[in-house]
Amino acid sequence: MVKLTNKEHEKGEVDKIKIQTEFINEHNRIMKKLDEQFIHGVTYEYVTARDEKVCQMCLPLDGNMTKSSDVDFAIPPLHANCRCRLIVMI
Numbered sequence: 001m002v003k004l005t006n007k008e009h010e011k012g013e014v015d016k017i018k019i020q021t022e023f024i025n026e027h028n029r030i031m032k033k034l035d036e037q038f039i040h041g042v043t044y045e046y047v048t049a050r051d052e053k054v055c056q057m058c059l060p061l062d063g064n065m066t067k068s069s070d071v072d073f074a075i076p077p078l079h080a081n082c083r084c085r086l087i088v089m090i
C-alpha cells in the first residue's frame with residue numbers, strides 16, 4: 001500500500017470531491033435529457049444522501065417534489081461535495 005503525504009492525501013480528497021460532483025452533474029444532465037426526449041412532464045424528487053453529513057443547505061430540500069417544467073427547482077449539486085440527486089417519480 002502506498003503511503004501518501006498530507007499534501008497528496010489532501011489532493012486525493014479534492015480529486016474525490018471533484019469526481020463525485022461531476023458524477024452527480026452527469027447523472028442530472030442525463031435525467032434532464034431523458035425528460036426532454038422521452039418522459040416529458042415527469043415529477044422529480046430531490047434526494048439527499050440522508051445521513052449525518054447532509055449540509056444545512058440541502059437538508060430542507062430532501063423529499064421536495066417538482067415538475068420538470070418548474071424552472072425554480074434546485075438542481076443538485078448545489079455545492080462542492082454535494083451528494084444529492086434527482087430521481088424520477090413514476
Ligand SMILES: [Zn+2]
Nearest residue numbers: 058082083084
Ligand atoms: Zn446536496
